[in-house]
Amino acid sequence: MTIVVGFVPTKEGRAALTRAVEEAKSRGSRLVVINSHRGGIDDETMRAAEDELRQATAEVEASGAQVEVRQLVRGNEPAEDLIAVASETDADLIVIGLRRRTPVGKLILGSNAQRILLDAPCAVLAVKG
Template identity: 50%
Template sequence: MGIVVGYLATPEGRAALDAAVDEARLRSTPVVVVASVRLDEGPERRTETEEALAGVQRELTGLGVAHEVRLLTGGDVADDLITTAEEVGAQLVVLGLRRRSPVGKLILGANAQRVLFDAPCPVLTVKPAAR
């Protein structure tokens, strides 16, 4: 059991991580942080993601939040989140959503939509605070 959160080093990823930590504390359960790097993104992207995840791991340790960090390579972001949620018996999946143009608001991002429809548990979507 746990809270699965999709993480990117973006304001949306930060909002998702913060919400996941809040939910984990409320439910007394660990957080499973999932970051995905596609093979076509190159070694620089993987290195950046590893560094960001190391910072997240230090932060969660410092906060005393039970956690696991997973860096998954080569797969599909939505599949990675859904599979992880199934593997850990997740209580909740948390996703950060970015603001979209008026036209983009009509259509949710493909990855977010797949997670919403196919996750084995409830999905919480969050967005960063307005600037």
């Protein structure tokens, strides 16, 4: 079994990672952590993202979960990368974090979240930050 989680260094991303670790441990699953960027970010931002990802990976490894980390900068939307990795790994679950929305914002989910929910090849668990 495999669980794919989208990680960004925000409270929503950390909540998704925390829940994905819980799910992986309870199911005895492998965890694939994806940090996806479209590209076009400066070196300082990229280094900060890499540092956050290393710290998150260390925390996951300390929990005893089996983890694989992929930092993707391929020009794709994060939703495309998560869906592709979920298909490639034959994932059983994708975990994503959702940020709080206004009443009007609730009508339309974020484009990445909406795409994952509609196009994922497996179940999707969306968590709040």
